[in-house]
Amino acid sequence: xxxxxxxxxxxxxxxxxxxxxxKKNLEKIVLDVFEQIKKDGDKALKSYxxxxxxxxxxxxxxxxQEFAEAAAATPDNLKVAINNAAENIFKFHKVQETExxxxxxxxxxxxxxxxxxxxxxxxxxxGGSAPLFSTVLMLAIPAKIAxxxxxxxxxxxxxxxEINPAILYAASTVGCNKVFKLGGIQAIGAMTxxxxxxxxxxxxxxxxxxxxxxxxxxASLDGxxxxxxxxxxxxxxxxxxxxxxxFIASDLLSQAEHGADSQVVFVTCIDSLIDDVKKAVLKQLxxxxxxxxxxxxxxxxTLILMKSEAEALELINEYGPEHLIIGAKNEELFMNSITNAxxxxxxxxxxxSAGDYASGTNHTLPTNGYAKSYSGVSLESFTKKITxxxxxxxxxxxxxxxxxxxxxxxxxxxxxxxxxxxxxxxK
Amino acid sequence: xxxxxxxxxxxxxxxxxxxxxxKKNLEKIVLDVFEQIKKDGDKALKSYxxxxxxxxxxxxxxxxQEFAEAAAATPDNLKVAINNAAENIFKFHKVQETExxxxxxxxxxxxxxxxxxxxxxxxxxxGGSAPLFSTVLMLAIPAKIAxxxxxxxxxxxxxxxEINPAILYAASTVGCNKVFKLGGIQAIGAMTxxxxxxxxxxxxxxxxxxxxxxxxxxASLDGxxxxxxxxxxxxxxxxxxxxxxxFIASDLLSQAEHGADSQVVFVTCIDSLIDDVKKAVLKQLxxxxxxxxxxxxxxxxTLILMKSEAEALELINEYGPEHLIIGAKNEELFMNSITNAxxxxxxxxxxxSAGDYASGTNHTLPTNGYAKSYSGVSLESFTKKITxxxxxxxxxxxxxxxxxxxxxxxxxxxxxxxxxxxxxxxK
Numbered sequence: 001x002x003x004x005x006x007x008x009x010x011x012x013x014x015x016x017x018x019x020x021x022x023k024k025n026l027e028k029i030v031l032d033v034f035e036q037i038k039k040d041g042d043k044a045l046k047s048y049x050x051x052x053x054x055x056x057x058x059x060x061x062x063x064x065q066e067f068a069e070a071a072a073a074t075p076d077n078l079k080v081a082i083n084n085a086a087e088n089i090f091k092f093h094k095v096q097e098t099e100x101x102x103x104x105x106x107x108x109x110x111x112x113x114x115x116x117x118x119x120x121x122x123x124x125x126x127g128g129s130a131p132l133f134s135t136v137l138m139l140a141i142p143a144k145i146a147x148x149x150x151x152x153x154x155x156x157x158x159x160x161x162e163i164n165p166a167i168l169y170a171a172s173t174v175g176c177n178k179v180f181k182l183g184g185i186q187a188i189g190a191m192t193x194x195x196x197x198x199x200x201x202x203x204x205x206x207x208x209x210x211x212x213x214x215x216x217x218x219a220s221l222d223g224x225x226x227x228x229x230x231x232x233x234x235x236x237x238x239x240x241x242x243x244x245x246x247f248i249a250s251d252l253l254s255q256a257e258h259g260a261d262s263q264v265v266f267v268t269c270i271d272s273l274i275d276d277v278k279k280a281v282l283k284q285l286x287x288x289x290x291x292x293x294x295x296x297x298x299x300x301x302t303l304i305l306m307k308s309e310a311e312a313l314e315l316i317n318e319y320g321p322e323h324l325i326i327g328a329k330n331e332e333l334f335m336n337s338i339t340n341a342x343x344x345x346x347x348x349x350x351x352x353s354a355g356d357y358a359s360g361t362n363h364t365l366p367t368n369g370y371a372k373s374y375s376g377v378s379l380e381s382f383t384k385k386i387t388x389x390x391x392x393x394x395x396x397x398x399x400x401x402x403x404x405x406x407x408x409x410x411x412x413x414x415x416x417x418x419x420x421x422x423x424x425x426x427k
Numbered sequence: 428x429x430x431x432x433x434x435x436x437x438x439x440x441x442x443x444x445x446x447x448x449x450k451k452n453l454e455k456i457v458l459d460v461f462e463q464i465k466k467d468g469d470k471a472l473k474s475y476x477x478x479x480x481x482x483x484x485x486x487x488x489x490x491x492q493e494f495a496e497a498a499a500a501t502p503d504n505l506k507v508a509i510n511n512a513a514e515n516i517f518k519f520h521k522v523q524e525t526e527x528x529x530x531x532x533x534x535x536x537x538x539x540x541x542x543x544x545x546x547x548x549x550x551x552x553x554g555g556s557a558p559l560f561s562t563v564l565m566l567a568i569p570a571k572i573a574x575x576x577x578x579x580x581x582x583x584x585x586x587x588x589e590i591n592p593a594i595l596y597a598a599s600t601v602g603c604n605k606v607f608k609l610g611g612i613q614a615i616g617a618m619t620x621x622x623x624x625x626x627x628x629x630x631x632x633x634x635x636x637x638x639x640x641x642x643x644x645x646a647s648l649d650g651x652x653x654x655x656x657x658x659x660x661x662x663x664x665x666x667x668x669x670x671x672x673x674f675i676a677s678d679l680l681s682q683a684e685h686g687a688d689s690q691v692v693f694v695t696c697i698d699s700l701i702d703d704v705k706k707a708v709l710k711q712l713x714x715x716x717x718x719x720x721x722x723x724x725x726x727x728x729t730l731i732l733m734k735s736e737a738e739a740l741e742l743i744n745e746y747g748p749e750h751l752i753i754g755a756k757n758e759e760l761f762m763n764s765i766t767n768a769x770x771x772x773x774x775x776x777x778x779x780s781a782g783d784y785a786s787g788t789n790h791t792l793p794t795n796g797y798a799k800s801y802s803g804v805s806l807e808s809f810t811k812k813i814t815x816x817x818x819x820x821x822x823x824x825x826x827x828x829x830x831x832x833x834x835x836x837x838x839x840x841x842x843x844x845x846x847x848x849x850x851x852x853x854k
Contacts, residue, residue: 081832088532088826095530096540103522105515105787113523116766118800130838166836202800220656221644225800229647244852250845257841289840338813339543346817349853351845354818357833358826360532361814373545373629373652375811384802386765387788390773391781399515399785405508406784409593411557413716414684418677418778425671426776 001281001298003274005305009314015302016319018231018368019261026214033185034193034218041195048186053127055161055181060197062163062179070168082170085358086137092360093142096379108395113385118225120150120199121382122191123176124206124216127156127183131164132207138362138377139205140176146382150199151176152191156183184208188215192224203227205364205377227377231368234263235352236321238312238334239277241270243327244348248273249280251325252301253294254352260296265319266303267312274303313337320371323352342371393426428708428725430701432732436741442729443746445658445795446688453641460612461620461645468622475613480554482588482608487624489590489606497595509597512785513564519787520569523806535822540812545652547577547626548809549618550603551633551643554583554610558591559634565789565804566632567603573809577626578603579618583610611635615642619651630654632791632804654804658795661690662779663748663768665739665761666704668697670754671775675700676707678752679728680721681779687723692746693730694739701730740764747798750779769798820853 007015036044042060050056074082102112123139125132136153143151153176157163163181171179180198182190188208194200203225204216213230220226235255239248252264266277281298285291306312309330316324320340327348328334338344342365343355355361364377391399400419407416434442463471469487477483501509529539550566552559563580570578580603582594590608598606607625609617615635621627630652631643640657647653662682666675679691693704708725712718733739736757743751747767754775755761765771769792770782782788791804818826827846834843 077832078836081829081836084533084826084829085833088536088538091530091532092538095528098525101522103518103787105518106511109515109781109786111519111787113805119766132837134833134837217648223796225797246848247845250841250848253841254839254845257839284841284844288844289838294841335815339546341813343814344816346815349820349823349849350816350818351830351849353830353834353839353842353845354536354823354826355814355816356830356842358829359536359816359818360530360538361816366811369650370652371811371813373811376814378540378812380807384793384798384800385805386768386798387770387782387803388762388773389771389777389782389786389788391777391786393776396776396781399511399781402508402511402785403778403780403783405504406512406561407780409505409508410559410561411716412681412684412780414677414680414711414721415780415783417711417715418674418681418780421673421677422776422778 001278001301001303003303006307007304012315012318015304018263019300026211027218030185030215030218034189037186037189037195038193042197045182045186045190045195045198049157049182052184053156054159055157057157057161057181060180060182062168062181067168067172067177070165071172073165074169078166079169082133082137082173085134086141086173088358088360089137089141090145093145093379097145106395106399108392109389109399111387111389113387115383116386117147117149117383118203119148120201121148122201122204123151123153124187124204124208124212125153125155125167126208126212127158131167133164133166133170134357134363135206136167136170136176137174138364140171140174142377142379143382144175145379148382150201151178152199152201153179154182154187154191155179156187157181184211185215188212188219192219192222205381227364227381228366228374229368229370232261232263233258234321234367235323235325236265236267236316236319237325238267238316239273239327240268240329242329242348243268243273245273245276245280247348248277248327249284251352252281253284253288255323256294256297256301257288257290260293262297264297264301265321267306267315269306269308269312271305274305277303309333320369322365322367322371325352340372342366342376396422397426428705428728428730430730433734434731439742439745442731445690446727453638454645457612457642457645461616464613464616464622465620469624472609472613472617472622472625476584476609479611480583481586482584484584484588484608487607487609489595489608494595494599497592498599500592501596505593506596509560509564509600512561513568513600515785515787516564516568517572520572520806524572533825535819536816536826538814538816540814542810543813544574544576544810545630546575547628548575549628549631550578550580551614551631551635551639552580552582552594553635553639554585558594560591560593560597561784561790562633563594563597563603564601565791567598567601569804569806570809571602572806575809577628578605579626579628580606581609581614581618582606583614584608611638612642615639615646619646619649632808634791654791654808655793655801656795656797659688659690660685661748661794662750662752663692663694663743663746664752665694665743666700666754667695667756669756669775670695670700672700672703672707674775675704675754676711678779679708680711680715682750683721683724683728684715684717687720689724691724691728692748694733694742696733696735696739698732701732704730736760743768747796749792749794749798752779767799769793769803823849824853
């Protein structure tokens with residue numbers, strides 16, 4: 001952990017620099033896998049799954065029986081917890097439904113928008129070190145509320161060809177029954193191009209390693225939309241004299257345990273809090289199972305002492321953290337002045353892990369500074385808005401000349417003519 | 428124009444195939460220009476403007492005097508038209524403002540979202556054959572309503588170093604005063620990396636040629652968001668026995684005159700209407716100044732006869748047109764069943780050019796089938812939503828165990844500990 005005191009503004013961007021991931025040349029690997037999938041469909045998918053996941057599969061689709069077995073294998077207390085979280089996530093995303101009024105921009109000119117679900121979506125849930133069933137809830141619940149007709153979920157099997165029971169339980173709980181045993185590039189390729197078993201989709205969501213990220217990026221160049229660009233997860237915690245060093249340390253460590261490239265930043269105007277937080281971090285770290293990963297992340301972490309709350313706010317907005325935890329007396333000031341952040345956690349009893357799992361907010365959030373221009377995943381991510389307009393005869397008589405003049409000034413005479421013809425008929 | 432009667436469903440995707448643009452290798456050209464801009468700033472920008480636009484510029488920024496001269500040079504009737512359009516566009520985008528309620532997902536767990544403007548945005552307005560001042564309105568008006576602090580507009584100068592007066596008039600009318608004389612790759616590079624004169628931005632909007640498109644794509648891989656992937660413009664017109672062949676032809680030609688690669692499709696269930704439309708197109712075409720461009724686009728256009736409205740609707744949704752014009756008795760059926768389109772124009776007196784210029788809807792729309800997953804540009808495109816949450820002590824006591832169980836099942840023990848520590852303190 002590096003401590004930086006009263007940094008000059010012109011050094012901020014250097015201090016807050018995210019690690020640039022080595023751009024490995026994955027493009028060719030991805031394109032090769034995509035080509036094989038386009039050519040051989042399921043056969044290619046099964047062969048990659050054997051190669052990369054070590055599983056020989058008869059069927060890619062998870063069967064009803066497997067769902068039933070998974071439900072039986074999921075502990076009851078975990079089921080209750082998943083249901084509690086699912087309910088909160090449902091409530092928070094359900095209120096995101098909007099309806100817009102039809103307006104007359106001028107007499108006889110009616111314009112409106114209609115929210116329409118994206119018909120086919122694909123959800124990717126990584127396997128790897130931990131079974132991320134919470135991400136199933138975060139993606140499938142808004143997809144269901146939106147009314148997406150086809151919801152495809154891909155997640156890699158283990159060597160025995162099995163999916164973690166909690167993932168299947170979470171999926172079936174939220175009504176997502178089309179789960180395929182597919183991971184990595186081949187999962188993204190399957191959802192992009194389709195195969196005998198796997199339907200192609202219009203938009204792909206979900207986190208993943210560098211191969212998944214590269215595959216999503218290549219897919220996005222070939223007509224499929226993706227949720228957002230991916231980067232390592234990050235948290236910035238701000239604390240003042242009301243802050244609790246133990247709580248702050250636990251939040252910093254929550255982030256650090258995600259991966260060695262996780263970004264962890266602590267900002268305060270209270271000098272003594274820096275040492276207290278450092279000590280608490282070291283104490284808690286020693287008891288963590290993932291302490292190796294966490295301590296690598298902590299090597300790149302920064303504790304920054306600022307002169308004033310106003311300056312701290314400026315620094316926070318310059319960084320644009322994915323997660324921002326604010327423990328401050330002057331909470332109102334922060335709430336009103338934060339312009340760049342993915343998700344904000346207010347107060348000493350609002351740990352990041354609440355939002356990661358169960359409070360109801362989505363945990364798929366913009367990283368790497370993208371909070372400056374992107375929102376996290378929400379109901380809107382699974383819908384699009386179609387604009388409609390209807391112009392009456394009287395409406396066109398009034399608006400027509402404006403269109404004619406503008407079209408002519410842009411030298412688009414067919415555009416003008418489409419109005420002139422109609423106005424002539426109305427004479 | 429190709430006529431296709433009663434195509435089998437398995438041929439639709441072939442019939443409706445968009446032309447694949449030759450992927451020229453523009454990556455290296457773009458990266459070279461970007462490198463120079465990062466290195467030499469304004470000097471590089473001026474040198475590229477001299478090279479590509481033939482203009483030797485002292486200042487990249489349009490001066491107050493130039494704005495005044497442009498206002499004087501814009502004809503009064505065009506000013507009135509621009510103001511009329513601007514007012515309608517303002518009204519339609521203003522009602523897109525939303526406010527979301529704060530909800531308690533469970534007692535003591537408050538969650539909400541706050542709409543926040545994207546602080547810095549860049550608008551690109553192409554020069555080229557026609558001065559697209561209408562696009563200035565379509566991008567700058569929602570940016571202003573959103574409350575974006577920094578709005579940068581780039582548009583290429585002519586050889587004399589001048590910008591078309593209507594572009595400057597439109598920009599100043601909507602309060603967009605930071606206009607730079609920059610086009611092509613160098614404009615996108617300037618807004619991505621910044622220079623002495625040009626501020627860098629977080630999101631870039633606007634249409635452009637293949638160089639601009641490639642530059643936006645490369646910029647998007649380097650941390651800047653973009654509005655949407657670009658493709659040639661397209662229209663699908665549906666008409667039944669209430670359709671007017673002349674009106675339909677004029678709408679098809681409005682699209683065709685945009686460029687040789689414009690996509691123009693006519694769909695009907697009335698056999699005789701196909702010949703009527705063809706004749707009307709040929710008649711109107713001969714009188715158009717841009718008839719060469721339009722007839723190239725018409726070479727690739729398709730007139731399709733379908734068996735039923737239901738089948739036509741299915742085909743329309745499969746195509747997902749940018750612009751969809753519906754002239755049908757059974758308008759309600761279409762309104763309720765369209766799932767994939769950018770903007771829909773209903774009735775015989777609602778030409779596409781109304782939406783292109785002045786009805787109020789946005790004309791920056793998803794092409795190339797992206798209507799299946801993207802909305803057009805709207806107020807939301809200039810904002811993001813930050814999620815907030817605040818959990819009370821009682822709230823955490825109730826929700827905490829759920830978080831602990833889920834975190835442990837995902838093997839993320841620091842996440843669990845962030846809750847456990849707090850619950851222990853509350854005991």
